[in-house]
Amino acid sequence: MAGRPAVPQVIWARPERTGRGPRPAFSRADIAAAAVRLADEGGLDAVSMRHVAAELGCGTMSLYNYVPRKEDLHELMVDAVGGEHELWEPSGDWRADMRRVAHQTRALLRRHPWMPRLMSPVYGFSPNGLRYLEHCMTCMDSLDAPYGTKMQLLGMVNGCVTTYVANELATAERVRSLPWSEERENEVRIAYLGAQIASGAYPRLAAAFMEDSGPIDLEAAFEWMLGRVIDSFAP
Secondary structure (H helix, E strand, C coil): CCCCCCCCCCHHHCCCCCCCCCCCCCCHHHHHHHHHHHHHHHCHHHCCHHHHHHHHCCCHHHHCCCCCCHHHHHHHHHHHHHCCCCCCCCCCCHHHHHHHHHHHHHHHHHHCCCHHHHCCHHHHHCHHHHHHHHHHHHHCCCCCCCHHHHHHHHHHHHHHHHHHHHHHHHHHHHHHHCCCCHHHHHHHHHHHHHHHHHCCCCHHHHHHHHHCCCCCCHHHHHHHHHHHHHHCCCC
8 A cells, every 4th residue: 555664664753745746735733633623523433544535635545645554643643632731831849730730631631532542652752742741751850759750650640540531431421322311320220239238248338338428529539549649659
């Protein structure tokens, strides 16, 4: 297929366009923006080389001159979304700044619900990805720890945020698919759970529910999770 490399290549090390012919009609930014639009509207499964080409108004085969593989297209998309990170002047309080990083990432993933499926260290070394990593490391300048430890902290924060948002999105998707109200669903499930706990078969769970029967404050739970992760790296 046109443009496909014979050996592994990093998309960022390739020319913007391969092959002969007139000047490139599109930039990587154009291609990434088109793919992101499709994903935002229809989910990641709506993104294909054919659909992106149609969005750009070109032939599918022509698109392969710019992007050899679908995996490269995904990398362009992740980098484009990564450019939405605000890179502020660090405050000198590494805990506060890492909390800000986490909240910004959570908001970004909520804006682009398909992103958790593409969160991979492989895509972390794109131009915007590198700028983000450098920014986060700068935010941790006041943390007295080796750089390897700081990378572990960032990885744990991003991993927790991604998992949390993925669960939020999955829950919201399930609620949208219910043939009845969320309240009715919860009533039935709570009644079932109450009966099971009252049976005496689960004494530790019964004690746990007696301590705190809910409802769970999801925002408070997110803050608690962040605090536990971040504070665990304090000297």
